[in-house]
Amino acid sequence: RKEVEQDPGPFNVPEGATVAFNCTYSNSASQSFFWYRQDCRKEPKLLMSVYSSGNEDGRFTAQLNRASQYISLLIRDSKLSDSATYLCVVNMEADYKLSFGAGTTVTVRA
């Protein structure tokens, strides 16, 4: 079973729409969770950390469900600039590496 699994999409949505997608992780010892964003042929950039109680950053809302071992990301009022691949990333406590999912591609159309 893959460490981190994501629906690859693509999610093709109009501007202003809401889009949401999930990620599941296999290791119950995972402690830290992140969503990174990656534009085509560019480096991953941190979008937001994901906290147990769920958290919001502007139009982005992340949720964590430890019991079911999944993380979600919701984007409200989508902008053209939100078009990217969203990477689900997990890390185990005192572990050095980040484990990446393969990414969910979102395309926002005018």
Next chain:
Amino acid sequence: EPEVTQTPSHQVTQMGQEVILRCVPISNHLYFYWYRQILGQKVEFLVSFYNNEISEKSEIFDDQFSVERPDGSNFTLKIRSTKLEDSAMYFCASSEALAGGHEQFFGPGTRLTVL
């Protein structure tokens, strides 16, 4: 804003040749990493480096790979004898502290093409 830099942006080499990929991490960061991403695939961890030694490495990081911090600013990844399957984007990253809860900042990457 401080950033991780990498050189070269694109390296083309012949199979069997040695390559050195260079990175300058953010100056006050203590933890350094190399990741790779084969085209169309996920980002994969290669190695982490702290206090002048390897702290963790993946199965990918075999004897053909080595890392070094030759001075106070550079962090290098050497591939001794490149194979076709080493063709990928190689990202350097650095963090202020251990990964959990601390952002790893990624450089723009070096695209390695092995012919």
